[in-house]
Amino acid sequence: MSRTFEDIFEAVARVRTAGVRAALATVVSTRGSTPGKETMRILVTEQGEVVGTVGGGCVESDVIELAKSVLETDVPRRATFRLTEAETGATGLMCGGELEVFVEPITTPSLILFGAGHISRDLCAVATTAGFRVTVVDDRTEFANAERFPDARAVVAESSFEACFEHLQPSASTYCVVVTRGHLMDKTCVDYALHTDACYVGCIGSQVKIRAILSRLRDEDRLEGIDLSRLYAPIGIDIGGGTHGEITVSIVSELIAHRRNQLDGLRSKRMPLEAMQRIVSRNAPARVSTNGE
Numbered sequence: 070m071s072r073t074f075e076d077i078f079e080a081v082a083r084v085r086t087a088g089v090r091a092a093l094a095t096v097v098s099t100r101g102s103t104p105g106k107e108t109m110r111i112l113v114t115e116q117g118e119v120v121g122t123v124g125g126g127c128v129e130s131d132v133i134e135l136a137k138s139v140l141e142t143d144v145p146r147r148a149t150f151r152l153t154e155a156e157t158g159a160t161g162l163m164c165g166g167e168l169e170v171f172v173e174p175i176t177t178p179s180l181i182l183f184g185a186g187h188i189s190r191d192l193c194a195v196a197t198t199a200g201f202r203v204t205v206v207d208d209r210t211e212f213a214n215a216e217r218f219p220d221a222r223a224v225v226a227e228s229s230f231e232a233c234f235e236h237l238q239p240s241a242s243t244y245c246v247v248v249t250r251g252h253l254m255d256k257t258c259v260d261y262a263l264h265t266d267a268c269y270v271g272c273i274g275s276q277v278k279i280r281a282i283l284s285r286l287r288d289e290d291r292l293e294g295i296d297l298s299r300l301y302a303p304i305g306i307d308i309g310g311g312t313h314g315e316i317t318v319s320i321v322s323e324l325i326a327h328r329r330n331q332l333d334g335l336r337s338k339r340m341p342l343e344a345m346q347r348i349v350s351r352n353a354p355a356r357v358s359t360n361g362e
Contacts, residue, residue: 081112089241091114091176092137093110095170095171105122132150135172139174145173145174150170151167178200180201181267183262184206185209188317191314204237206225206233208229208254214226243269244269244328252274255278259300271302278303279303
C-alpha cells in the first residue's frame with residue numbers, strides 16, 4: 070500500500086476521471102472514544118493507493134481491508150467497529166467506543182459502443198440509466214452524433230474505426246461492446262479491445278461469426294498472450310428475445326451481472342472459453358451448440 074496526502078475530494082475526482090477502480094470509506098457515526106471522527110474519509114484504489122485517514126491504528130487497517138472487499142464485489146457495505154476494553158487490550162489501542170463506516174465503490178464504469186446503429190441507440194440509453202458512462206464510436210458522422218446519442222458522455226466519429234481508436238483510453242473498468250454493421254469491422258474492433266485493459270469485450274452475432282473472427286485473428290497472430298476470459302461472444306444473457314429492445318436488455322443485463330460478479334448461474338449466449346481456446350490453439354474446430362447460427 071502506498072499512501073499519499075492529496076485532498077480526498079481531488080483524489081476522488083482524479084480516479085473517477087482516470088477510470089481507476091476505487092472505494093471510499095466514510096465515518097458516519099461514532100460513540101465513545103474512537104480514533105476516527107465523523108466525516109473522516111479514506112480512499113483505497115485497486116492499485117493499492119491510500120488517500121486520507123479514518124484515524125489510524127488497527128481500525129484503519131480493518132477499514133482498508135473492508136474497502137478491498139468492496140472493490141472485489143462493487144457492492145457498498147456498512148460496518149461497525151466496536152472497541153471494548155477487551156478489544157483495546159488485545160489490539161493495543163488506548164481508546165474505546167464504537168465507529169461506524171460506510172464504504173462505497175466510486176468508480177463509474179465506462180462503456181464503449183463500437184457502432185452507432187439502432188441497437189447502439191437503445192444500449193446507450195439503457196446502459197446510462199444502469200450507471201455506465203457511455204462513449205459511442207463509429208466511422209459515420211451521420212450516425213455517430215450528439216443528436217442521435219443525447220445520453221452519451223462522448224461520441225467519436227472519424228473516417229475509420231482505426232482513426233477512432235486514437236481518441237480512446239480504455240481502462241480496467243471499461244466495458245467494450247462491438248455492434249458494428251459488418252464482420253470485418255467487428256473483427257477490427259474486437260482486436261483493438263482485446264489489446265487494451267478493458268475488463269469486458271462483447272461482440273454481437275452468432276457462434277459461427279465469432280468462430281470466424283477468432284480464426285482470422287489467430288491466423289494474423291493477434292491472439293498471442295490474450296486473455297480470452299474477457300471475451301463475451303456472442304454477447305448477452307439468453308432471455309429468448311429477438312427484438313432490438315430485447316437484445317438491449319439481454320446485453321445490459323450481462324454488463325450489470327459482470328460488474329456485480331453475478332454471472333454464475335445465468336444462461337449466457339457466450340461461447341465456452343474452452344471452445345475459444347481450441348480455435349486459438351489451431352486444434353480441431355470448436356463444436357457449435359445446436360441452437361447456434
